[in-house]
Amino acid sequence: MEPTPVHSGLDQNLMERISAHYISDGTLYGALPQTDVTVDERMALVRVGWILHNYQDRPVLEPPQMVINWAEGHKTYRDNALHAIAHRILGAPFFGTRLEILEELIDSSWDQQVEDLRVVLHAWAFASLWDQPRGENHDIEAQQTFFFYTNQMRKTAADAFSAILAAPDQDHEFWGLVSALTEVEDTTP
Secondary structure (H helix, E strand, O other), rough: OOOOOOOOOHHHHHHHHHHHHOOOOOOOOEEEHHHHHHHHHHHHHHHHEEEEEEEOOOOOOEEEEEEEEEEHHHHHHHHHHHHHHHHHHHOOOHHHHHHHHHHHHHHHHHHHHHHHHHHHHHHHHHEEEEEEEOOOOHHHHEEEEEEEEHHHHHHHHHHHHHHOOOOOOOOOHHHHHHHHHHOOOOOOO
């Protein structure tokens, strides 16, 4: 998956200032102080999905953002892959060592897709933040919030995340590896 050029609808200079001046700590992380932009720029940001917050002590613009729970995504991908395997591979479900190997194949496939998607997300987002899911005892890298220049970039990122939750395509190398688990080696001389 290669990042494609995205036309944000924002001036390049404004995008550079967003990257340089967004709030990088505290509860307003990712927000842009309204004092860092002109009235016209504020309206341009509102048109592409930013929200004005006129807090008395610090008026800000809140960017379009998306929370990705990578741990939940992994569970969904695993379920979708196992479901596809049950319909596609004779001899499924697997048990014992074959199941352990299958789980490793699924995990490896997920990790590759996540790595590819993160490259794209970091190209589109001007900031991201790791946080721990509420009420859960996951590690800190279970959930990540991305802050985007526009709502369209956020929507595209959400579509991309949804796409990686599906089982691998029919022609993906994953299926050759899974098929190898069902093939019986002929050891007769």
